[in-house]
Amino acid sequence: MAHPFDAETEAQGLIDFVDASPTPFHACGQAAARLSEAGFTEVSESEAFPTEPGAHFLVRGGSLIAWDTRGADAAGLGPAAGFRVVGAHTDSPNLRVKPNPDHLKAGWQSLGVEVYGGPLLNSWLDRDLGLAGRVTVRGEGRGGVETRLFHDTSALLRVAQLAIHLDREQNDGLTLNRQLHLEPLWGLGDAPGDFRGYLSEQVGVPAGDILGWDVMTHPVEPSRRLGRRRELVAAPRLDNLATSYAGVRALLQAAVDEPALVPVLVLFDHEEIGSTSERGAMSTLLPSVLERLVLSAGGSREDYWRALASTVIASGDMAHATHPNYADRHEPLHQIAVNGGPVLKVNANLRYATDSLGEAAFRLACEQAGVPMQSFVIRTDLPCGSTIGPMTSALTGATTVDFGAPLLSMHSARELCGAEDPAMYAAALSAFLAPLR
Known part of the structure; x- marks a missing residue:
């Protein structure tokens, strides 16, 4: 039927x-x-x-x-x-932001992330990433707490892969250390970035009112039809x-x-x-x-x-x-x-x-x-x-x-x-x- x-x-x-x-x-x-x-x-x-x-x-x-x-x-x-x-x-599976994420290394501002689940790690390299999630703030909800969602589709982050010139064996077997090699970059400066301040802007509350977060990265490239006859969906x-x-x-x-x-x-x-x-x-x-x-x-x-x-x-x-x-x-x-x-x-x-x-x-x-x-x-x-x-x-x-x-x-x-x-x-x-x- x-x-x-x-x-x-x-x-x-x-x-x-x-x-x-x-x-x-x-x-x-x-x-x-x-x-x-x-x-x-x-x-x-x-x-x-x-x-x-x-x-x-x-x-x-x-x-x-x-x-x-x-x-x-x-x-x-x-x-x-x-x-x-x-x-x-x-x-x-994705990369999720840690509680104290602001890092500064060699003039680069980066975010500390933790691997969630079992992703194909190499697929997250050199990809434009945004941030989204749930933020818990002071409010008038149950227990004086409210939750707010945000979804930032801006290209904010990038986990940059090492150039082939600095590791000629990458194509023979890429090995990524989850602690050292997966931190996404999101700016330049002489001081760490201000992730809490960023969240404050996203959810519209003072930074001091942010009590916690469940924030994760996501690729910002939109889903689309693919194939010669558009018979596939890439997402x-x-x-x-x-x-x-x-x-x-x-x-x-x-x-x-x-x-x-x-x-x-x-x-x-x-x-x-x-x-x-x-x-x-x-x-x-x-x-x-x-x-x-x-x-x-x-x-x-x-x-x-x-x-x-x-x-x-x-x-x-x-x-x-x-x-x-x-x-x-x-x-x-x-x-x-x-x-x-x-x-x-x-x-x-x-x-x-x-x-x-x-x-x-x-x-x-x-x-x-x-x-x-x-x-x-x-x-x-x-x-x-x-x-x-x-x-x-x-x-x-x-x-x-x-x-x-x-x-x-x-x-x-x-x-x-x-x-x-x-x-x-x-x-x-x-x-x-x-x-x-």
């Missing part, structure tokens, strides 16, 4: 979403804005959940969870109606904003379809560093919200466990497309094509949570959406990465399937995916959230 997602529209939608989301906080803001525009209302964790059926979301730092109970209510399923959950993550943070964007689009379509269950979208922060935080996949965020949805609908804890027993979770993270220059690094019978459709991810050692039940749910969703499905398995002699899938499966006891969309240059400062894949990705996730009755 034909799905309602147009390839050109979704490719541009992904580009717009990524460029407006240099940090997990901004990604949640972008997701929240799209949900609000479609009629979802924000709730606070510190207040009682709505008892009437509706579409809502909440934000916890760089994480977001959204749901729609109207279809399950209309079907008369009661508070033990199962959930269909699409999960993704909002964070990407930063596709891992995993491409899934976050597709998940939002899928939930909005599922809200229109009103499935006879409760569709849920959860976007976690901190996946790239293990997910162990108050808002990561190892936190109570997902199970606590699911339980509160059951209780607010008049159900009991017994109803909650009944609902989990009929729940299926789809854990979305990007997948490795077969690299033409390194085809030997891929499993021969599991070649993955860009613009070839969503990718089922399987690992016998459960680095991915997929089993045959989860595979069946995702395969049926792709069939319902009318999109092709590919299957990825890592070479047996290579280590396998992991996702939020095994964690959410263990925390909820729900059947879980891991999937993704294909791309090249994963964890580079700039990645590459197909322009047709965002629409197929959103279509498959929409069908997963709203399976045919």
